[in-house]
Structure formats: structure tokens, C-alpha cells
Amino acid sequence: MGQPMITRRGALLGAAAFGVPAALAGCGGPPGGSGAGTVSIGSNASDAIPKKALQTVVDGFGGASVRINTVDHNTFQENINRYLRGTPDDVFTWFSGYRMRFFAEQGLATDVSDVWRRIGQDYTPALKAASSAADGKQYFVPFTYYPWAIFYRKSVWADRGYRPPATLDELTALAGRMKRDGLIPIGFADKDGWPAMGTFDILNMRLNGYDFHISLMSGKESWTDRRVKAVLDTWRGLLAHHQPAALGRTWQEAAQSLARGQTGMYLLGLFVAQQFPPGELDDLDLFTFPEINPKYGTDAIDAPIDGYMISAKARNVTGAKALLEHLAAASSQNVATELDPGTLACSAKADTRGYTSLQQRAAELVSGARHIAQFLDRDTRPDFASTVMIPALQRFIGHPDDIDALLRDIEAQKANIFR
Structure with a gap:
């Protein structure tokens, strides 16, 4: 340019x-x-x-x-x-x-x-x-920076005896229990296009590792690779536990659902705290997305700067x-x-002694991560993120059973952009 x-x-x-x-x-x-x-x-x-x-x-x-x-x-x-x-x-x-x-x-x-x-x-x-x-x-x-994690209200979880899951199977079981208790398990919103990128990032890093994720973002891997398909297959299995009608909801609205105790948890950046009244911030806690592939454990997170x-x-x-x-x-x-x-x-x-308990927990999460990604739309070309990935992920959310065709379309567009 x-x-x-x-x-x-x-x-x-x-x-x-x-x-x-x-x-x-x-x-x-x-x-x-x-x-x-x-x-x-x-x-x-x-x-x-x-x-x-x-x-x-x-x-x-x-x-x-x-x-x-x-x-x-x-x-x-x-x-x-x-x-x-x-x-x-x-x-x-x-x-x-x-x-x-x-x-x-x-x-x-x-x-x-x-x-x-x-x-x-x-x-x-x-x-x-x-x-x-x-x-x-x-x-x-x-x-400033902010890690992505799964956020929840401590009072809601304490009332029902929930515990942070350590594996994907435990997360799925917890989501099922929340449904039976009358909660929407996982808050979700993608009206603005970018929030769903956080879910793709963490699933890819948990399944395939940080190096593959970064290589995929830089155009060096094929989107038709079986490893990418595994990401969307895994995500498809979780969609039933997501807050419905996500494409018509902003992240602020999804965060407010968590604040009102209508959803059990929400994968988002630390900025979710902006939607909580100051007097209720002490009731907000977090945990890292659980392990899927033991080879990579929970060694990577998104923490955009x-x-x-x-x-x-x-x-x-x-x-x-x-x-x-x-x-x-x-x-x-x-x-x-x-x-x-x-x-x-x-x-x-910086003086971290003034951090809230949530900020302290977030800082600990980052310090314990072996790999830190910057988020999908920051780890790849801006034109690829905006013109390809936003509509592609929204298409997936609306039609999650059309994975193969979707990945072929992404790969074709990627080939033209990363020439």
C-alpha cells in the first residue's frame, strides 16, 4: 500500500x-x-x-x-x-x-x-x-491487554454446586446440568462478527496446538485440513449449549445475560466486566477453557494487546x-x-496492588500460559479476517452441518488473498 x-x-x-x-x-x-x-x-x-x-x-x-x-x-x-x-x-x-x-x-x-x-x-x-x-x-x-477465558458468577455456581471443568467432557456434562437447572449454559453473541473468532481460536489451540493455529492464521496451512474440520466438528457439538439466536445479539447483551444470572458461563475477553455494576464485580470469576487434547493441555490462550x-x-x-x-x-x-x-x-x-480480584485472577491466568495468541482478527491479514472469516463463521453458526463446503470456500478465498 x-x-x-x-x-x-x-x-x-x-x-x-x-x-x-x-x-x-x-x-x-x-x-x-x-x-x-x-x-x-x-x-x-x-x-x-x-x-x-x-x-x-x-x-x-x-x-x-x-x-x-x-x-x-x-x-x-x-x-x-x-x-x-x-x-x-x-x-x-x-x-x-x-x-x-x-x-x-x-x-x-x-x-x-x-x-x-x-x-x-x-x-x-x-x-x-x-x-x-x-x-x-x-x-x-x-x-493494556485482556485475556479471554470462561466467565461465571460465583454466587450462581455456589448455589448449584458447580465446579470449573478440567476437560471438554466435563464442560459438556456441566452444560447439560445447567440446562436441567433452567439456565442457558453458554452465553453467545456474534452480531458484530468478531466474538465467534474467540471460540474458533481456543478450540483450534486446544485441539491442534498454538503453532498450528498461528500457521493457519498466516496462510501457511490449508483450511480443508482434517485438523480444521475437527475444530468445527467439536464446535458443532457445543452449539446446542450456546445461547440461541447469536447472530442477532451483541456481546454486551450476552454479557448482561450473564450478569442477570440467565446464562451459566460466557467465553469472552476480560472486558465482560464492563457490563457488570461495580458492586457486583467481586461475584465475577473466570477459568481457562478446559483441555481437549492432552498433548497441548491448556497451554495457550488469547490475550490481545x-x-x-x-x-x-x-x-x-x-x-x-x-x-x-x-x-x-x-x-x-x-x-x-x-x-x-x-x-x-x-x-x-504498573501497580497491580489496586487490581480487583478479577483482574488479579486474569493476570495469573496470563502468567501461567505458555503461548499467548493475539486473537484471530489480529493474528491474520485484516482483509482475510473481515471479508472471509467474519461471514464464514456466521455462516457456520447459522448452518453448522455444511462444514466441508464452508472450508473449501474459505481455502479458495485464502489462496487469492495470501498470494
Whole structure:
């Protein structure tokens, strides 16, 4: 992806992609200018709690004034490529791993290696690696992360004598017991397209291991492989225990079903906590998805890293880099994780003593994992994730008995994209 000439029409299209008025998109000084003036952030933190957390952290920035342009999370992701080619903000929220590297390699992001020379001591080598592109330079500053796990209400489980299952057979038996007790066993929602990816990820890693999963995501394995079919066969066996009509439900609505005690458990990211009243967070607990294949046990999880990048067309690069240093500070991340119980701080210097019991449990889960994936739509090409996998998984949910044809279709599309 090269750098096209910006026309007035292109500017209008780029701004409209995120619903931002053209007059406001990418405001600031001249390209590459000084830190004076305004730094703009294109943010996908559209839910109330993360939106407030980001605003509070930014309010503590002592540099240039900051304007946050918030866009619905899904709209942001679906239009990111057009946005970065148009008139993007100086700084934008994004993800580590493959998706970060993809835009870095297309020349759509600014090298922030100089920022890393000042903040590097606050991050682990693994986080630096997750922020680096193939050229060895850094283009991303980690802010927070959140593991995926199965969440449940401790009071509901205590009342019925439920225990976290250690194997898939135990999970299936527990789901059957929940049904008999009048509960929907597994909360489920996929109206937005991406939540079902978490189920695919964990089943693939439990059945076939982390290495196969990552290789499949990078286009090196065939989707018609018997191992992939085993994933969907296993999932098909669980669908009867899932919350019905998932394609018409948002993750927030499914999380609220868990909060109301209507569902027994829910596989999602730690951000499920955002849908619980503060006074009820102590009743929320988690466990990792149980073992399926003893060869791999429970050694892998999804734990996506969220953070910030600077667009290649940033107008206030100096101010943007100063803002990234502020966001990298442990004090900033402490503010964020206190306001948003659905996140954990990336900085090694963050004060975890203020974590809720749920955040502490989540941190322990991550520390005990041997392999950490970034989530399907972050571990593969963004075009493959959005144009192939979202409709494919929704098709599976609606018609789970058509696995062979579905996998052939995915493989054919993958071959065209990963050329």
C-alpha cells in the first residue's frame, strides 16, 4: 500500500469513513511539525467505560492539547485501511502483532523506535517484539491487554454446586446440568462478527496446538485440513449449549445475560466486566477453557494487546510521540485499569496492588500460559479476517452441518488473498 496523493475528495472520503467531519480530521500543525498545537487521536474506545478511561488518561497529559475522535469500535476496524490512506488523526488506537506489522509494512505508520529507546525499560522483551515490524523497528506502544477465558458468577455456581471443568467432557456434562437447572449454559453473541473468532481460536489451540493455529492464521496451512474440520466438528457439538439466536445479539447483551444470572458461563475477553455494576464485580470469576487434547493441555490462550500508533500522515509527530510516552507511563496505565476493570496494564512498572480480584485472577491466568495468541482478527491479514472469516463463521453458526463446503470456500478465498 503506497501513499496516494491527497485530494480534497480523498480528504472528505477519509474523514467520512469514520464519521468525522472533514474539517476536524487530522487537525494539528504541518506534517512532522513541532509538539505545539493539537494532537488528535482516532479512538475505537466507544463503550462508556473505556471511553471515560482514555479521556481521563489524556486529561493528565502535560504536552499539546489533545482532541479525541471516537468512532464505534466495529466501524473503526472495518474502515481502518481507508482511514489511514485518507486524512487520519495523528495517533490512532490499534492492536499489536500481525495487524500492527501489516500497516507498518505498507508505509501507513510512523516509526516510533526513538520513543522505545525512552520507554523500553518499562516493557518486557515479549511486548517489544509484539510492537516490532519485520524491519526490526517499533511502530506500536502497548497500553493494556485482556485475556479471554470462561466467565461465571460465583454466587450462581455456589448455589448449584458447580465446579470449573478440567476437560471438554466435563464442560459438556456441566452444560447439560445447567440446562436441567433452567439456565442457558453458554452465553453467545456474534452480531458484530468478531466474538465467534474467540471460540474458533481456543478450540483450534486446544485441539491442534498454538503453532498450528498461528500457521493457519498466516496462510501457511490449508483450511480443508482434517485438523480444521475437527475444530468445527467439536464446535458443532457445543452449539446446542450456546445461547440461541447469536447472530442477532451483541456481546454486551450476552454479557448482561450473564450478569442477570440467565446464562451459566460466557467465553469472552476480560472486558465482560464492563457490563457488570461495580458492586457486583467481586461475584465475577473466570477459568481457562478446559483441555481437549492432552498433548497441548491448556497451554495457550488469547490475550490481545491494545495500544497506540502514529499514522504516517501525522501532522504533529513531535506532539504525538510525546503523547505516546505519556500513554506508556505506568501512572497512566494505572488510571486506565482502575477505571476499566476489563483491562490489565502492559507496563512492567504498573501497580497491580489496586487490581480487583478479577483482574488479579486474569493476570495469573496470563502468567501461567505458555503461548499467548493475539486473537484471530489480529493474528491474520485484516482483509482475510473481515471479508472471509467474519461471514464464514456466521455462516457456520447459522448452518453448522455444511462444514466441508464452508472450508473449501474459505481455502479458495485464502489462496487469492495470501498470494
